Amino acid sequence: MKTLVFERNLARFAASRLASNFGSGRAAGIGPLRLVEAEPPELPSTEWRRVTPRLSGICGSDLATLDGRSSRYFEHLVSFPFVPGHEVVGELETGARIVLEPVLGCATRALDPPCAACRRGMHGDCERTAFGRLAPGIQTGYCADTGGGWSHAGLVAHPSQLHPVPDSFSDEDAVMVEPVACACHAVCDAQLRGTETVAVLGAGTLGLAVVAALSALSASGRVPGAAAVLVGAKYSHQRRLAVELGATAAIGPDQLGRAVRRRSGSLALAEPRASAGPGPLTGGADVVFDCVGSSSSIAQSLEMVRPRGRVVLVGMPGRVHVDLAPLWQREVRLAGAYAYGTEVVGPPDGRPPDGRPVDGRPPDGGPAESVGTFALAFAVVAAHRLGRLVSATYPIDRFEEAIAHAGAAGRRGAVKIAFDLRGTRDRRAAPSGRQSTGGTP
Amino acid sequence: MRPLPFPFARPEWPASLPRPVPERRVGLDYDHAWSRRYAVRLARAMLLDNVTRPVARLVAPTTVRGAEVLTHVTPPVIFAANHASHLDTPLLLTTLPVRFRHRTVVAAAADYFFDRRWKAIVWSFSLAAVPIERARVNRRSADVAAALIEEGWNLVIFPEGGRSRDGWAQPFRGGAAYLARRTGRPVVPVHVRGTRHVLPRGGGPRMPRRSPVSVVFGSPLSPAEGEDARRFAARIERSVAVLADEASSDWWSARVRAARAATPSLRGPEVSAWRRAWALGPRPKDGRDAWPRV
Amino acid sequence: MTPRPGLVLEVDRSTPPTLFWHGERFVLERLPEGSRIVYAPEPLDPLEDPVGAIRHALLHPIGDRDPLPALLRPGMRLTICFDDVSLPLPPMRAPDVRQLVIEQVLEMAAAAGVDDVVLVAALALHRRMTEAELRHALGDRVYDAFAPLGLLTQHDAEDPDNLVHLGTTERGEDVEINRRAATSDLVVYVNINLVAMDGGHKSVATGLASYRSLRHHHNPRTMVHSRSFMDAPSSELHSSNWRMGRLIAESGIKVFQIETTLNTDTFPRQFAFLQRREWEWSVRDRAAFAATSAALERTPARLARQVFHSIRAPHALVSVQAGEVEAVHAVTTANVWRQQGVEVDGQTDILTMGLPYICPYNVNSIMNPVLVACLGLGYFFNLYRGRPLVREGGVVILHHPTPWEFHPGHHPSYIDFFEEVLSDTTDPVEMAKTYEESFATDPWYVHLYRTGHAYHGVHPFYMWYWCAHALDHLGRVIVVGGDPAAVRRMGFSPASRLDDALEMASDVVGRSPTLTHIHTPPLLMADVR
Secondary structure (H helix, E strand, O other): OOOEEEEEOOOHHHHHHHHHHHOOOOOHHHEEEEEEEEEOOOOOOOOOOEEEEEEEEEOHHHHHOOOOOOOHHHHHOOOOOOOOOOOEEOOOOOOOOOOOOOOOOOOOOOOOOOOOHHHOOHHHHOOOHHHHHHHOOOOOOOOOOOOOOOOOOOEOHHHHEEEOOOOOOOHHHOOHHHHHHHHHHHHHHHHOOOOOEEEEEEEOOOHHHHHHHHHHHOOOOOOOOOOEEEEEEOHHHHHHHHHHOOOEEEOOOHHHHHHHHHOOOOOOOOOOOOOOOOEEEEEEEEEEEEOOOOOHHHHHHHHEEEEEEEEEEEOOOOOOOOOOOOHHOOOEEEEEEOOEEEEOOOOOOOOOOOOOOOOOOOHHHOOOOEEEEHHHHHHHHHOOOOHHHEEEOOOOHHHHHHHHHHOOOOOOOOEEEEOOOOOOOOOOOOOOOOOOOOOOO | OOOOOOOOOOOOOOOOOOOOOOOOOOHHHHHOOHHHHHHHHHHHHHHHHHHHHHHHHHHOOOOEEEEEHHOOOOOOEEEEOOOOOHHHHHHHHHOHHHHHOOOOEEEEHEEEEOOOOHHHHHHHHHOOOEEEEOOOOHHHHHHHHHHHHHHHOOOEEOOOOOOOOOOOOOOHHHHHHHHHHHHOOEEEEEEEOHHHOOOOOOOOOOOOOOOOOEEEEEEOOOOOOOOOOHHHHHHHHHHHHHHHHHOOOHHHHHHHOOOOOOOOOOOOOOOHHHHHHHHOOOOOOOOOOOOOOO | OOOOEEEEEEOOOOOOOEEEEEEEOOOOOOOOOEEEEEOOOHHHHHHHHHHHHHHHHHHEEOOOOOHHHHHOOOOEEEEEEOOOOOOOOOOOOOHHHHHHHHHHHHHHHHHHHHEEEEEEOOOOOOOOHHHHHHHHOOOHHHHHHHHHHHHHEEEOOOOOEEEEEEEOOOOOEEEEEEEEHHHHOOEEEEEEEEOOOOOHHHHHHOOOOOOHHHHOOOOOOHHHEOOOOOOHHHHHHHHHHHHHHHHHOOOOOOOEEEEEEEOOOOOOOOHHHHHOOOHHOOOOHHHHHHHHHHHHHHHHHHHHHHHHHHOOOOOOOOEEEEOOOOOOOOOHHHHHHHHHEEEOOOOEEEEEEEOOOOOOOOOOOOOOOHHHHHHHHHHHHOOEEOOOOOEEEEEEEEEOOOOOOOOOOOOHHHHHHHHHOOOOOOHHHHHHHHHHHHHHOOHHHHHHHHHOOOOOOOOHHHHHOOHHHHHHHEEEEEOOOHHHHHHHHHHOOEEHHHHHHHHHHHHHOOOOEEEEEEEEOOOOOOOOO
């Protein structure tokens, strides 16, 4: 059965690295990713289940890996050859639909007793992702033993990785759950108190997911939310979506600094410049979510965050070159937000999530509960009907086009691109879902 | 790049050994005799005539008056001029007749022109400057200057002691007068006008602004019997004032006013600052625009 | 040859195309038959001896004032205030009128032995002037005598130590002005009356005021009721300033007002065709037009802008009067009308205007879209007395490229105004309520106004209020050749050509509308009957 496999091949690696200089995702045809016929992976033990993917998304970290631009840090955390694809909505043998939580923690690796992180439910921080009964791999989609989402042969999953999909969800809604879970984790980790000014840099999938998470979680009373959310989005469709999903204002990235300066009433240090923003601010936003992860976006985040504020790197950065003097002088906290696990949030106040914000209620205003991030993600996806962010789907034999589209998603008016692995006979129209039409946005 | 190890790099002095203090000879201690050696004089003459002179003329179109006075004067003499701008020295040097020009030293403030070694080298080479103390009366400065004059060097000195602050002159000090009495050589008064528009005092390095300049030489003065340095200095100041009057009006009216002791003072009216500036009059017209007016 | 008065031309088939200004270019447009074009009067002959005329005015003042030498005595505090870089337009050739006047005043002050003299540039909330601009306005002699001593200051409306609150008028308007002026024995104000809006009590009451004072008349309500603000008797703006000026006089501040008017000789010889009537263009004029247009098309915008802003107008002094404020201003206004007045019969459905590269607020700078609106709907729309040139509900068509470009150093608050305020609302009353306060008190704008060369944070709002009367009066505003996104942001309609604009206008004013074009600059004032 057709499968996309990522193999260790230095020549192809170098070629893809070179080709990616001309644009992200262009390298798919000549890179280490190949379409092969493969058998389904072996079940590591009897409790593992076989999953047949229905939709599998293409993520920014996948693109970076395919471009050869991901950090060499991950060398020991992946095992070749692997099948990519960790944003998966699939079907068990019983026909039940599930969403995959791809992190391969102690439970999946049959490691007992589990590490400190897994014991607390913070699977994303598991210390043993390169050990145990499975080959090294931080997630399904980077591990040689589990298979991945971009394949008709399917993948294998431990019961702890499976989340049932409600019938009201379309496949597109379900495939958005994993990226939204990353966003929910970042939002919960930022520990907002309801009075902050928040800036979000980048309005691709992750940026929009962060905006959606901020508004939905605060509307349902889980998290106090923010007083104002300013989004820097390069493209007009991204700006429109950002405002629909609850942002206070969505502006071009070079004007974001000005808007933050106006709202926070701070001064700017440099002489006013023509097109670039006002330069380093003396005050700024309380929290900046950097959903781009490039040198210039991190530099911009440091310029617009207030002293002792927090910059959260939500998307995977590569090797970046950043001047850390502003970070040191203004005592800024630079934090990474990776994956998901368990969050401590307020209880839902029973109100229907219609987007009305809760007035800055501090977290100690009520009993807290521990909720899995994916549970919060399901709620956010349902509240905002985020399936509409899946702009186009492709069959895996057109993977070069799919990856090129994903690499240029913003410019081409798209948000999320996914592979459609449903066979023609069971391509059923799910409620409020969209018919996949292979490549049409 | 990694730093080179010894012996390729300079060694550090061991901490346990006392290190002698290196002597820096700057300021009044600067040894400037080298700038009067023949080879250096030759090089300086070429610099003055071929570089400094044309550049000065370009930046400050000069009118020279009274140079014929100098045809009957035998060197060495002391030139005493008013001081408004750093341009005065090169301008004056390049305006002097040739037989004076290449055997002239300029008295320059030790604390300003000789405080760093490289400055001392540059000014003593290009302008034949010698350091003198300007804040107090200093025996050594006076001895050095007198010795040079006795060797046959002309001396250019600015009795004000520094550049004018507001366009009017400061009271003339007694240095030139004292040297004249001591060496017995005459003092030639000189008035330089307009350099304060070309290279104004104050501010950092800036482009000189082209503006006409005039230099007027007067007849040499010698101290009278029993005239002390202070009275002689006042007399020098008055004759420079007469030259200033001559530059702004004409020789005859200046002479008439000098005879009646009605020459306007070099120091300007004793009124508030803006009125002193107002009394300086308008900036001289260049007469030529660099670009046509659109 | 005596200069000819203004003219209203009726366009027919033999009329040549009309020159329209288009920012840093000019184009020729054919107006439909039956349109009217209002041409400005020709420039009046200048005074033969300007310096003599100035001295005469100072020695023979109008109104209840002694001649200037009699008002000067040793030991007094004298303050000389002057109009800032926004006048005249374009900047005039050296020597500037202010230089001539101030030099004469200072001669008299020096002769009288006055020691305490300070010069103040009456900026109100405009930007500070650069050294080059001050040297141009005052001359090198005055600048070199006063600037190095710190005696040449620029009014800082945000410096609480330098402001004095004099009281409130009978309508509750605060009057707060520059402390140096308020505590002087005599304030001499040197004014250039380019348009009839300037001068009179407005010089001191606005030029030396603070935001607290200005917001009483620089607001939407006052501007809507100023019909027009070029015609002082019908202008609420001027009534307010007059009340403030009288309060200033009653507080014991003696003002010796010197007002001057210039002729409208606006363009130097090379660009003379810009102020000649098209059918009178000589061969040289036509060649100059063709060559200049061709050259400008190939020139990058920045270079073209530099060339235009270096134009020095051959404005010449036509009248000068000095003395008591109100008496002087009456004579000045008559002189302005003598030069600029044109009689126009009746209103029109459509008013067209070509907008040049310069307005009072972008000298040596970039004309951003907000300033385009202010020039067109503020200044040019209000060049009338009696009734507006265009009828209520009519259409104004502006001709300007409206580039989406802002000067970050001069107009920083305009950028945020354009992005944040105009994308929310274009209604002056709305924006005054919601946004004006935060812009006026924003610390960064205040910092840039006080230490840099930026217009005050609230200034873009004033530009928009200047259009308030027009926005209230008109049915539609169309911009020809403008950046469509910028034009739409301001709530106007973009059109790429004049014909398309006329098509769009006919939706509002009907199939066969009347059209009037005002051929300005040079400046004119329409007396509409």
